[in-house]
Amino acid sequence: MGEEVANVKKKKKIIIDTDPGIDDAMAIFVALQSPEVEVIGLTTIYGNVYTTLATRNALHLLEVAGRTDIPVAEGSHVTITKGTKLRIADFVHGADGLGNQNFPPPKGKPIGQSAVEFLVEQANLHPGKITVVALGPLTNIALAIQRDPGFVKNIGQIVLLGGAFSVNGNVNPAAEANIFGDPDAADIVFTSGADILAVGINVTHQVVFTEEDRNRLTQSTGKFAQYLCKILGIYYSYHHDAYATQGVYLHDPTALLAAVNPSLVTYIEGVVRVQTTGITRGLTLFDNTKKRYGEITEWSNKPTVKVAVTVDAPAVVDMVLERLLNS
Numbered sequence: 001m002g003e004e005v006a007n008v009k010k011k012k013k014i015i016i017d018t019d020p021g022i023d024d025a026m027a028i029f030v031a032l033q034s035p036e037v038e039v040i041g042l043t044t045i046y047g048n049v050y051t052t053l054a055t056r057n058a059l060h061l062l063e064v065a066g067r068t069d070i071p072v073a074e075g076s077h078v079t080i081t082k083g084t085k086l087r088i089a090d091f092v093h094g095a096d097g098l099g100n101q102n103f104p105p106p107k108g109k110p111i112g113q114s115a116v117e118f119l120v121e122q123a124n125l126h127p128g129k130i131t132v133v134a135l136g137p138l139t140n141i142a143l144a145i146q147r148d149p150g151f152v153k154n155i156g157q158i159v160l161l162g163g164a165f166s167v168n169g170n171v172n173p174a175a176e177a178n179i180f181g182d183p184d185a186a187d188i189v190f191t192s193g194a195d196i197l198a199v200g201i202n203v204t205h206q207v208v209f210t211e212e213d214r215n216r217l218t219q220s221t222g223k224f225a226q227y228l229c230k231i232l233g234i235y236y237s238y239h240h241d242a243y244a245t246q247g248v249y250l251h252d253p254t255a256l257l258a259a260v261n262p263s264l265v266t267y268i269e270g271v272v273r274v275q276t277t278g279i280t281r282g283l284t285l286f287d288n289t290k291k292r293y294g295e296i297t298e299w300s301n302k303p304t305v306k307v308a309v310t311v312d313a314p315a316v317v318d319m320v321l322e323r324l325l326n327s
């Protein structure tokens with residue numbers, strides 16, 4: 001076997017489910033620059049933008065990267081309960097999702113398969129070998145779980161950016177944006193029995209990309225670095241206004257790198273349920289399963305998941321920089 005072939009075989013196959021999104025763009029570029037993984041497809045979802053625009057942006061980002069060999073499968077336009085009143089974070093990413101840069105429309109088209117069909121097919125083709133990195137609301141993943149009873153077993157791992165574990169949310173004090181986007185889907189995913197690592201904002205808020213880090217991108221001739229400098233402005237202003245910080249949180253790149261290199265985070269294991277109604281809709285509630293409760297609870301006899309609790313933040317920032325500067 002040639003060395004090249006052997007390397008491709010060793011690489012972890014990943015599918016990125018994404019709603020690009022400025023930090024999604026960063027995560028996608030970092031993934032494409034990561035020799036440890038092979039990106040076998042992008043699936044799209046609403047969240048930072050509506051799904052139609054997410055598909056356009058995914059195709060556009062792959063064209064910027066010169067990676068039009070990677071398929072894009074369009075995902076759901078509505079929540080799992082067919083809800084059409086979506087919460088779109090255009091105030092974080094711009095109306096176009098990519099910093100209001102008026103990029104030309106992509107030349108490429110999504111594949112004929114839907115995101116759910118693509119996810120189910122790939123998990124069946126490569127049982128136990130695929131990691132889904134879910135960077136938006138979890139509708140597509142929950143639909144795949146409902147569509148194919150074998151999906152949970154066939155999918156290798158799901159690393160998801162979502163939840164606010166024992167901290168306030170970013171939509172409101174209870175809820176983080178991706179879980180708030182489709183709490184019913186999130187509860188299906190968390191209780192599905194799949195191998196899940198949840199990276200919540202309790203972790204990603206520790207990973208700050210400073211003005212100084214951005215300046216290093218600006219000074220680089222790397223194509224991804226230059227592209228990102230064009231779109232990052234609005235993301236910095238939003239963080240400045242909302243959090244009074246001079247830097248931005250690296251949500252999606254942190255989750256992506258946790259999939260690439262699991263030793264960047266530590267985690268605890270327990271049962272996660274998602275509140276689907278009321279003022280705490282979208283709340284993620286972790287049971288460490290240590291207490292024997294006197295009665296059956298909504299957490300009893302549910303499969304456990306991994307929830308990230310610490311992150312080597314300097315290492316994440318260094319890896320992001322290194323991979324984007326050398327592009």
Ligand SMILES: O=c1[nH]cnc2c1ncn2[C@@H]1O[C@H](CO)[C@@H](O)[C@H]1O
Pocket residue numbers: 021023024048089092135170171176177178201242251252
């Ligand atoms: O305040 C916010 N409201 C909505 N979405 C946000 C906010 N801050 C960040 N994100 C976006 O949601 C994911 C993390 O929760 C990230 O994709 C981030 O870009």
